[in-house]
Amino acid sequence: MSNPVEVSAHPRRWIPVGLLSLAALINYLDRGSLSVALPFVAHDMRLDPLQQGWALAAFSISYTLCQLPAGWLVDRWPLKWVYAGAFALWCIASAATGLAGDLAMLIFFRLLLGMGESVYLPGGLKFISEQFGPHERSVPSAIFDVGCKAGLALGLIVEVWVLRVFGWRWMFLSTGMAGMLWLLPWLLLYPAPLHAASAGRTPPNGKALLEILRSRSVWGMSAGYFCWNYFWYLLISWGPSYLYTVRGISLHSLGWVAGFLYLVVACSEITGGWLTAFLMRRGWSVTRALKSIIAMGFLLAMFIAPAGLAADRDLTVVFLYLSALSGVLISAILVVPQQYAALDQVGRCVSFQNLVGNFPGIIGPVITGWLVKRFGSFVPAFSVGALACLAGIVCYVWWMGSLKDVNRNISALN
The missing domain is CATH 1.20.1250.20 (MFS general substrate transporter like domains)
Structure with missing residues (x-):
């Protein structure tokens, strides 16, 4: 503690x-x-x-x-x-x-x-x-x-x-x-720095990258981050357009409705950071606290599916705001690679996770556009977003191992 x-x-x-x-x-x-x-x-x-x-x-x-x-x-x-x-x-x-x-x-x-x-x-x-x-x-x-x-x-x-x-x-x-x-x-x-890396213990760049690429847990956290960003890019790329073109939110009101959506994400992110720290102060292990908060956030994000199905416009907005509460998981996702890597490898571990996790920014909007064009509705696109969130839970809870065990593995490099 x-x-x-x-x-x-x-x-x-x-x-x-x-x-x-x-x-x-x-x-x-x-x-x-x-x-x-x-x-x-x-x-x-x-x-x-x-x-x-x-x-x-x-x-x-x-x-x-x-x-x-x-x-x-x-x-x-x-x-x-x-x-x-x-x-x-x-x-x-x-x-x-x-x-x-x-x-x-x-x-x-x-x-x-x-x-x-x-x-x-x-x-x-x-x-x-x-x-x-x-x-x-x-x-x-x-x-x-x-x-x-x-x-x-x-x-x-x-x-x-x-x-x-x-x-x-x-x-x-x-x-x-x-x-x-x-x-x-x-x-x-x-x-x-208050926590400095030990001098002379950094492995060669090629070896450090190879160890990252060979780690099941690194791929688990990176795939989970991919799943989260698929939902996130769906929300920020298509959310305002969906509210305007499908749900009839006026252009005058759109900035405030969409802006408040992102503020909900921001407030829930701060809450998630506090809640994670609270659980660890109560004796929860780092692994248990982080995985629990992440799973809870992905479950909240799945409210995007009923947002597309709701017949009432106001109910749709409510479901989107509920899905925005998924921001509670963001700080936990950001802490995961910090817990995983030795201090002199944090940058490389984070950058690899961010490399994998940002591909939805390239392919996600295209997939959504194709689904909307193919089916004439956002329901399939929002359903795929919800399935990505379900996959994210699997990635972080099952695929990614115990952070304590992983830390021991990484320290063996040095």
């Missing part, structure tokens, strides 16, 4: 956690900005639907492919400077998008944005693993990641306002350059 004095003994480490949460908010503002501005960008650049699709896909392609290099960088070099450099790259790329004059430039800047933002998850969880002990990580992990959901909610309000008043070019320029202000407190307030 963690020492309660340890949590309050180093208050400075909580400031970068807040900064990382703010970076996550900026992250989602920047990555989602093209979706907000696309009709206007497409009009000015005369882009057909296929060209628009390539512009949207560019970010996910580079973001996913750069996961393993990002994980290696945060394990190999000082996180303070790696994260600062990557953050500067993604802010500059976001701002430069406002200067794009054709499709090639647009894709180029979106590829750079994906490269820069690839450090977000492995870097954030690496910091938490350096600063917090095994029984402390659920709450800071939740605080760190909740900025993403706040970014989605605010992006629907702030960016639409800037777009309407100043135009799409100034929207990219203003949000991208404003983000650069984040670097100053990050560089000034970054603390020294």
